[in-house]
Amino acid sequence: MRTLNVHTIPDRAERAAMSPAEARALFAQGLQVPTTGWCARYAQANIISVPQAVAFDMLLFATRNPKPCPVLEVLEAGQVRAPQGSAVYGDPAADIRVDVPRYRVWKEGELVEEASDVREHWRDDLVTFLIGCSFTFEHPMVEAGIPMRHQDAGTNVAMYRTSTRCLPAGDLGGPLVVSMRSIPAAQVADAVRITSRYPAVHGAPVHVGDPAGLGIEDLNSPDYGEAPTIEDGDVPVFWACGVTPQAMVLESRPQIALTHAPGHMLVTDIKDVVYAVP
Amino acid sequence: MRTLNVHTIPDRAERAAMSPAEARALFAQGLQVPTTGWCARYAQANIISVPQAVAFDMLLFATRNPKPCPVLEVLEAGQVRAPQGSAVYGDPAADIRVDVPRYRVWKEGELVEEASDVREHWRDDLVTFLIGCSFTFEHPMVEAGIPMRHQDAGTNVAMYRTSTRCLPAGDLGGPLVVSMRSIPAAQVADAVRITSRYPAVHGAPVHVGDPAGLGIEDLNSPDYGEAPTIEDGDVPVFWACGVTPQAMVLESRPQIALTHAPGHMLVTDIKDVVYAVP
Numbered sequence: 001m002r003t004l005n006v007h008t009i010p011d012r013a014e015r016a017a018m019s020p021a022e023a024r025a026l027f028a029q030g031l032q033v034p035t036t037g038w039c040a041r042y043a044q045a046n047i048i049s050v051p052q053a054v055a056f057d058m059l060l061f062a063t064r065n066p067k068p069c070p071v072l073e074v075l076e077a078g079q080v081r082a083p084q085g086s087a088v089y090g091d092p093a094a095d096i097r098v099d100v101p102r103y104r105v106w107k108e109g110e111l112v113e114e115a116s117d118v119r120e121h122w123r124d125d126l127v128t129f130l131i132g133c134s135f136t137f138e139h140p141m142v143e144a145g146i147p148m149r150h151q152d153a154g155t156n157v158a159m160y161r162t163s164t165r166c167l168p169a170g171d172l173g174g175p176l177v178v179s180m181r182s183i184p185a186a187q188v189a190d191a192v193r194i195t196s197r198y199p200a201v202h203g204a205p206v207h208v209g210d211p212a213g214l215g216i217e218d219l220n221s222p223d224y225g226e227a228p229t230i231e232d233g234d235v236p237v238f239w240a241c242g243v244t245p246q247a248m249v250l251e252s253r254p255q256i257a258l259t260h261a262p263g264h265m266l267v268t269d270i271k272d273v274v275y276a277v278p
Numbered sequence: 279m280r281t282l283n284v285h286t287i288p289d290r291a292e293r294a295a296m297s298p299a300e301a302r303a304l305f306a307q308g309l310q311v312p313t314t315g316w317c318a319r320y321a322q323a324n325i326i327s328v329p330q331a332v333a334f335d336m337l338l339f340a341t342r343n344p345k346p347c348p349v350l351e352v353l354e355a356g357q358v359r360a361p362q363g364s365a366v367y368g369d370p371a372a373d374i375r376v377d378v379p380r381y382r383v384w385k386e387g388e389l390v391e392e393a394s395d396v397r398e399h400w401r402d403d404l405v406t407f408l409i410g411c412s413f414t415f416e417h418p419m420v421e422a423g424i425p426m427r428h429q430d431a432g433t434n435v436a437m438y439r440t441s442t443r444c445l446p447a448g449d450l451g452g453p454l455v456v457s458m459r460s461i462p463a464a465q466v467a468d469a470v471r472i473t474s475r476y477p478a479v480h481g482a483p484v485h486v487g488d489p490a491g492l493g494i495e496d497l498n499s500p501d502y503g504e505a506p507t508i509e510d511g512d513v514p515v516f517w518a519c520g521v522t523p524q525a526m527v528l529e530s531r532p533q534i535a536l537t538h539a540p541g542h543m544l545v546t547d548i549k550d551v552v553y554a555v556p
Contacts, residue, residue, distance in 0.1 A: 056334040059341065063349050071341050076448060170354060196556050199477075277555040278474050 009033065012151075016040040016139075020267040021091060027101040030116045034156040034225075034263035035101060036148075040139045043088075043201060043272050044265040045072055045130040046242030047100060048249070049258040052077045055127035057170030061248065062129060064167040068176055068244035070200045072268065075128040088270045089130060097122050102261035104246070109253030118258050126258065131242045132201035133265050134179050136272045140194050146187045149229040156263035157181065159224035159241050163215025164206075166244060174248035177224070178206060178214065179241040182234035191237055200275035207238040214238060224262035287311065290429075294318040294417075298545040299369060305379040308394045312434040312503075312541035313379060314426075318417045321366075321479060321550050322543040323350055323408040324520030325378060326527070327536040330355045333405035335448030339526065340407060342445040346454055346522035348478045350546065353406040366548045367408060375400050380539035382524070387531030396536050404536065409520045410479035411543050412457050414550045418472050424465045427507040434541035435459065437502035437519050441493025442484075444522060452526035455502070456484060456492065457519040460512035469515055478553035485516040492516060502540035 009031070010018065015038045023039050035044055050058050055077070062069035073088040075081065081094035089096075097119045105113040105121050134157075138148050150157045157179050164176040183191045188208060196204035207214055219236060220227050224243050230236070249257045260266065287309070288296065293316045301317050313322055328336050333355070340347035351366040353359065359372035367374075375397045383391040383399050413435075416426050428435045435457050442454040461469045466486060474482035485492055497514060498505050502521050508514070527535045538544065 052334075056330075056337065059334065059337045060352055060354075063337065063341070063352060074338055074341060076338075169352075193556070199555060277477060278471070 012037060020269050021093065023267045024094065024099040027116070028095070028098040032102045032116050032264065035265040035267060036135050036138065036157060036263065037151050039267045041271050041273070043072065043268045043270050043275065044133040044135045045268050046133050046245070047096065047128060047130055047258075047260050047266050048245045049096070049126040049128040050254050051123070051256060052125040052127055054172070054254050057172045058127070058129060058245070060169035061166070061172045061245070062131065064169055065244065066199070067202060067206060067240035068166065068242060070132040070202065071129060072132050072200060072270070073130040075130075077127050078124040079128070087274070088268050089266070091269055096128050096266070100260045100264060100266050102264040104259045104261050106249050106257040106259065108255060109250050114261055121256070121258060123256070129245075130266060130268065131245065132275075133242050134202045134239045135265060136201035137195045137198045139272070141191060144190055144194055146183060146191055149182050149231070150226070153229045156225040158219070158222035158226060158228040159243050159262055160214070160216045161223045161247055166248070172248055172252045174244065174251045176206070177241040177244040177247050178238040179225075180219065180222070180228060180236050180238050182228055182230040183237045185233055185235050188235050188237060195239065197276050197278075198272060199277060201272065202240045202242070205237050206240050209235050211236055290315060298547050299371065301545045302372065302377040305394070306373070306376040310380045310394050310542065313543045313545060314413050314416065314435060314541065315429050317545045319549050319551070321350065321546045321548050321553065322411040322413045323546050324411050324523070325374065325406060325408055325536075325538050325544050326523045327374070327404040327406040328532050329401070329534060330403040330405055332450070332532050335450045336405070336407060336523070338447035339444070339450045339523075340409065342447055343522065344477070345480060345484060345518035346444065346520060348410040348480065349407060350410050350478060350548070351408040353408075355405050356402040357406070365552070366546050367544070369547055374406055374544070378538045378542060378544050380542040382537045382539050384527050384535040384537065386533060387528050392539055399534070399536060401534070407523075408544060408546065409523065410553075411520050412480045412517045413543060414479040415473045415476045417550070419469060422468055422472055424461060424469055427460050427509070428504070431507045434503040436497070436500035436504060436506040437521050437540055438492070438494045439501045439525055444526070450526055450530045452522065452529045454484070455519040455522040455525050456516040457503075458497065458500075458506060458514050458516050460506055460508040461515045463511055463513050466513050466515060473517065475554050475556075476550060477555060479550065480518045480520070483515045484518050487513050489514055
């Protein structure tokens with residue numbers, strides 16, 4: 001494999017073959033790209049950091065809404081990586097303030113900045129939640145021959161705010177956000193079967209077909225990510241999405257929140273197979 | 279069915295057929311019995327109430343140790359039942375201070391009292407965690423023809439403190455507690471297969487055979503519950519147990535904690551099938 005740096009964007013095979021530590025090193029250098037297709041078989045994670053004063057409500061929001069917010073790890077107040085020994089993110093070289101390819105900085109519910117590094121916004125009372133990401137189960141779907149249209153098109157996945165409400169927790173509430181993959185009708189059952197084995201990364205779809213049933217008016221105008229490619233005979237299949245906490249931040253307006261930019265995930269050190277259920 | 283009250287302890291068939299609300303009404307009247315075999319197919323729950331000041335650490339402890347501490351519901355500070363609409367425990371007649379057949383009251387890590395009613399100890403800052411219980415998956419095992427030796431003997435299940443440490447969270451830490459069922463060797467695989475479908479109620483065993491590997495010296499001297507019946511050809515099979523938070527309380531000594539007495543569970547309103555994974 002070529003020696004990679006921030007100036008040599010890896011090709012599709014290189015992205016899939018890369019180790020999590022190698023990928024994070026590139027992102028820490030400033031490479032800002034969506035992580036779909038990177039580091040095959042390693043779990044990817046959504047992140048949200050909030051002040052300790054709202055950390056219980058955030059963890060409770062995640063506990064009550066495990067489909068969009070399956071918690072893989074929590075970094076306690078001020079921690080920039082998990083304790084050594086954590087299989088998820090215990091790498092001593094890890095730093096949650098730079099390891100994600102692109103961040104969003106939220107103040108009182110307003111998106112104030114996107115950045116590749118959030119060290120200047122860091123506070124010692126920030127508690128960080130790593131939340132499972134559906135990019136994780138794309139690899140087993142691809143291996144089973146299910147096309148991932150957005151990967152083939154080289155785009156980010158399409159994500160939508162829905163009319164479904166999450167269960168609130170304390171002062172926190174908001175709508176369910178979903179990611180959509182258009183799946184050939186003959187492979188929808190396989191997609192359900194495969195993804196239901198991975199509840200820690202959103203699991204089975206929350207909705208199959210009929211976007212209107214989720215309050216989605218136009219599949220071509222996603223709220224996050226990029227417009228999808230939909231081929232004849234495809235069915236839109238919707239999975240709960242880890243961008244849901246960002247929709248919650250918009251509504252609930254914590255003093256500060258740091259998140260990833262949609263599709264620009266933390267690549268963790270844990271293999272998806274660890275989370276597989278029968 | 280007979281009209282039941284606290285003076286007419288139901289027989290085995292009556293216990294299995296009872297609705298959760300009927301069972302809770304009996305317990306609220308003061309009936310103090312283990313709930314193994316009660317209300318077939320409804321999930322049962324361990325409970326622990328702690329002050330709001332340690333609630334984040336408790337929820338994080340549960341999140342990091344999902345095998346012993348799968349969270350089914352959280353009652354926010356001062357709440358004695360879940361919000362209406364909660365499928366787990368939203369019954370408007372519910373009251374977590376009386377619905378459990380027997381409670382334990384802990385102060386600074388010392389067990390100070392067992393009682394059938396803890397209203398006199400209630401505080402408006404108590405946050406209550408409902409944690410899945412392995413009694414839930416005994417019904418599907420029985421239906422599959424796997425003997426439940428403790429049910430046949432009319433005793434509580436045997437539980438043991440182990441030498442395995444839980445992952446700590448903030449100031450909280452302690453050992454893993456397990457429940458043990460002795461299973462005929464030819465049915466161990468079935469027991470694994472069936473229980474692994476229910477991660478919300480402890481899921482697959484953490485250990486099969488070899489008690490010494492968990493630091494258990496004598497199966498006949500359990501730390502909680504009653505001594506087991508073990509027949510020739512049985513293998514001891516160990517599941518993570520929701521008494522684990524009580525072992526944590528012993529070590530971590532929160533100012534106050536209210537828990538169920540081991541084996542004397544909260545019967546919830548949710549069916550086990552809701553938690554089944556593929």
